[in-house]
Amino acid sequence: MRKIARLSRFNVASLALGLAFLYLPILILVIYSFNASRLVTVWGGWSLRWYHEFFNDRAMIEAAWMSLRVAVSSATIATLLGTLAAVALSRGERFRGRTLFSGMLYAPLVMPEVITGLSLLLLFVALNAERGFWTVTIAHTTLTMCFVAVVVQSRLGSLDRSLEEAAMDLGCDPVRAFLSVTLPLIAPAIVAGWMLAFTLSLDDLVIASFTTGPGSATLPIRIYSEVRLGVKPEINAICTLVIALIAVVIVIASLASKLSSSQGESVAPL
């Protein structure tokens, strides 16, 4: 009997090349952020000069602060709403308007950002809302709660429903059964959903550009306007800091999900 080799040389090569393609550009960016030379491409030895420059750049710092606040608040609201939506969709059986509901939740996942941004701006203008922190937060919540809903819903779908039914047979009311049985089991997915929402918000340029007002730029908006003028070493430093922040968030969240999944099965970070 001839057996197909589980892992051919071709498989290994494509994996290695693929991962190199994914990681090299980011690695190069990080290395160059420590370059002492003003010319981005000429290596002038190691230095923290550009980090120093960033911390003295008031406008950048303000934009970073704005981005962080928006990301934390929108991710938190989105996690709450997205989890509720996931529970309704996967445990609510049939209810009126369900098709519309799930349609509204799946559409923003792939909807071009220019459309989402434009439509929300038109709403805010019509409502005469002052554009700034809250409008961006609302816009990001609308987008990211759909991602949270998908992550949590797929966890709920793979969960053994006899657990919560057993709790109810033993006398729990549905709310109690949910809080003491279901919720702890889907906690890792909720954490993963929050992280996804946080990074998506931190990352977004297009929707924030449409929905923010003058004087309250987010970090991607500032970076974008600098990048359009050309490569600047300071931007390398900022990007490296953002990457580091996201790495910390990922590590914390995967630790959290490992802790809570030691009783159950683990959940993928997406």
Next chain:
Amino acid sequence: MSARRIFARPARFAAIAPYVWMVLFFLVPFAFVLKISLSQTAIAQPPYEPVFDLAAGWGALKAAFAALSVDNFRLIGSDDIYVFAYVRSLTVASAATALLLLIGYPIAYGMARLPKNWQAVAMVLVIVPFWTSFLIRIYAWINILQHDGLLNQILLALHLVGQPVVWLSTDTAMYIGIVYSYLPFMILPLYATLAKMEPALEEAASDLGAPPWQVFWLVTFPLSLPGVGAGVLLCFIPIVGEFVIPDLLAGSNSLMIGQTLWLEFFTNKDWPVASAAAIVLLVVLLLPLLLYERLQKRQLEQGR
């Protein structure tokens, strides 16, 4: 009554808050886009003629309907800039999606063939770059592709080229950027179906004498089609409306529709035309969007 049915009742109540939110901030805004796309452009703030004022009652509403104009849509249909932009968006998205499939498939296939515990590691490795900012990833490529960037330095050092090659502001740079940014979106759904596949099927085909390429083409690939569909749609739809990548990496002589919409809105301040362009973009994407939604729903509601 079964426990399941009792559980469903309060679960339905959980829909209320997210439902209201999505109607307010997703559905209603679309009504505004539609409404403004049918208004006249005005030099004012906000820069459009209000189409109707609910407070003014029925008479005003009737007058408003008479004043609705499809001029903006007529403009988009007749203006070459828009027609070209839609055609270019669709061509770029198709070509980029094909490239992504070609590059993503071998990677996903390699992942699916790793030993089980290595598969988890590989999956994390593919997802992590997706978590780092989109803009940063594009910026990383600007660093590499610029006139005296790393790529040109390497090519010059190897004497492969006599003088620096212009990479930035070309379609090549744009395709590199798109493939780089969307690769995880292609790999993950492909990997998900490939990993679930029964290896015995491939083994059976090869035991019966099929050469490896035939095993792949007649067994593996057809079985992975659901993953191919999901990956293709997940990449194609957002690429059509892409703004940042073509704006930063491609030249400015031919624009994609996301860029024209952005220009119309922020530079020309012609909100009605921008809204009309958005509506047309949505109509173009309606079919792939519906297909994608069905796929998503089927996957999630089967619990798999």
